[in-house]
Amino acid sequence: MKFFLDSADLAEIAELASTGLVDGVTTNPSLVARTGKPFLALLEEICRLVPGPVSAEVTATDLQGMLREAARLLEVAPNVCIKLPLTREGLQACRALSDRGAKVNITLCFSPAQAILAAKAGASFVSPFVGRLDDVGHDGMQLIADILTIYRNYPSFRTEVLVASVRHPRHVVEAARLGAHVATMPPAVLRQLLRHPLTDKGLEGFLADWAKTGQRIT
Numbered sequence: 766m767k768f769f770l771d772s773a774d775l776a777e778i779a780e781l782a783s784t785g786l787v788d789g790v791t792t793n794p795s796l797v798a799r800t801g802k803p804f805l806a807l808l809e810e811i812c813r814l815v816p817g818p819v820s821a822e823v824t825a826t827d828l829q830g831m832l833r834e835a836a837r838l839l840e841v842a843p844n845v846c847i848k849l850p851l852t853r854e855g856l857q858a859c860r861a862l863s864d865r866g867a868k869v870n871i872t873l874c875f876s877p878a879q880a881i882l883a884a885k886a887g888a889s890f891v892s893p894f895v896g897r898l899d900d901v902g903h904d905g906m907q908l909i910a911d912i913l914t915i916y917r918n919y920p921s922f923r924t925e926v927l928v929a930s931v932r933h934p935r936h937v938v939e940a941a942r943l944g945a946h947v948a949t950m951p952p953a954v955l956r957q958l959l960r961h962p963l964t965d966k967g968l969e970g971f972l973a974d975w976a977k978t979g980q981r982i983t
């Protein structure tokens with residue numbers, strides 16, 4: 766399972782990329798706006814911090830505008846992945862860009878029907894938003910299960926399921942149990958995955974006992 770960071774915060778990305786656990790990054794216009802930085806320069810920095818795909822979202826809503834913005838974003842770095850909304854124009858742009866060999870992440874997916882369209886349009890990734898579905902009383906993880914079942918029926922579908930809008934470690938664990946290809950998570954969730962009180966307690970005990978021996982390893 767690949768881990769992407771859902772963030773545009775350079776300090777957070779740099780810190781967590783240094784753990785070796787981060788395979789890519791997803792950004793969106795809201796995350797970029799939060800940084801207050803110019804998008805293209807920020808994207809270039811992020812692409813330098815992680816070797817894997819960095820999703821950069823277009824803001825045009827018409828086909829030609831999307832393609833123009835995508836062309837500019839693709840100039841920034843070889844690991845840019847174009848993020849397009851799950852609209853008719855987004856799917857048309859996805860087909861055009863995928864045919865030219867660009868990586869595309871189709872975002873704002875909320876139904877199995879939409880995920881089928883993303884795969885048919887040749888997307889590299891589809892991003893179902895589990896947290897936002899849970900927020901409105903639906904079952905986000907059921908959507909992941911449905912999409913994976915459908916995609917497995919059609920080996921010609923190459924689209925990877927990128928679980929997005931992740932709110933807590935349980936979303937990541939459930940996504941892994943289902944076999945999702947990628948989870949993109951806020952930095953706080955990646956840190957939470959690491960922690961367990963029994964690990965801290967256990968380590969404290971081991972180190973206390975070791976100190977009593979008066980030994981050193983080096």
Ligand code: E4P
Pocket residue numbers: 771791792793872892894896897929930931949
């Ligand atoms: C995915 O690529 C999106 O950036 C993100 O996961 C949206 O999450 P949110 O619902 O927490 O805004």
